[in-house]
Amino acid sequence: MVKALEIVIDRNSEQPLYLQIYNQITYNISTKKLNKGDILPSSRTLAEVLNINFHTVNQAYQKLRTNGIIVLGKSKKYVIADGNNSEKGTKLIEKEKDMVNEALAMGYTENDIIESVKRIISSIRSD
Amino acid sequence: MVKALEIVIDRNSEQPLYLQIYNQITYNISTKKLNKGDILPSSRTLAEVLNINFHTVNQAYQKLRTNGIIVLGKSKKYVIADGNNSEKGTKLIEKEKDMVNEALAMGYTENDIIESVKRIISSIRSD
DNA sequence: TATATTATTATAGAATAACTATAACATATG
C-alpha cells in the first residue's frame, strides 16, 4: 500500500534536505505510520510534492537502502524492509559514540543518558 | 594544567575537520584524559600541531563553548568546564531522536538500543 | 614598560558538498 508520507521540509534548517527526508522516513517507520511492505512514492512523485529536485529524494532513498531500511522490489518500487536485516551498521554505532561523548562532556551521567534515551523511545512509541 | 591532547585528523573522513576536533575533545573529557579546569592549547597552537588553519580549530572551540563544555577563563584561555552547566541542550535531544529513529527503523528493539548505549558508555569508561 | 601570546573580528578566496536542471536509458506495468 502506498502511504501518504508526513514529511515536512524546512529550507532554513541546518540539516541537509536529503537528511531531513531520511530522518523523517525513519520516524514514520518507528511510529508505525509506515510498516514492512509499504511502498514509498517514486522519487519523482515525492520530489514534486515536496517541491524539490528528484535527485535529492534519491539521495535519501539511497541512504535508506544502504542501511537496509528499504529494498527495491522487482516492480522497481521501494518497499519498507522487515527489520531483520543484518545492516545494523557500524555508522550508527559511531553516531551513538559521538552522542554519548557529547552528553558525558556536557555533564550528563550514565543514568541521565539512559533515562533520556528511554524517554525518547517511549515518546516515539506514543506518536 | 595544559594537557597533550590526543587528536587525530582524518582528511579523508566524511566528517568535517571541526567536528572531528569537537568530537575528540568530548571524548577526551569523557575518558578523563581532560578534566575540569584543564586548559586547552590555544587555537593557533593546536592548529599548528594538527597542520590545519586556526579558524577551523576555532570553530570547534566555539561549538564546545556554545554547549557549555568549555569556558573562557579571564586569562583568555579555554578551560574545561565543570559538568554542572545548564546547557544540556535541545540539539543533543534532537540528535538522540534521529539516532533512535534510525535504530528503530533498522530493526533494533528498545532493548537493543539501551544495551548498545550501555555498552558504549562502559567501553568509553574503560578507555 | 615593552614584547609576546591570546581570543576575536574581518575579508577574501579555494575546495568540497549539497542542490537543481535536463536528458537519456533499461525495465516493468497497464
Place this chain on the structure above:
DNA sequence: CATATGTTATAGTTATTCTATAATAATATA
C-alpha cells in the same frame, strides 16, 4: 505501445567548509 519507474550522466548553481592574511584588544611575561 505508452507510461512510470530507477539509474546514470552531465552541467551548473548555491552553500558550507577550509584556508590565508591582517588587524585589534586584552592578558601575561620579561
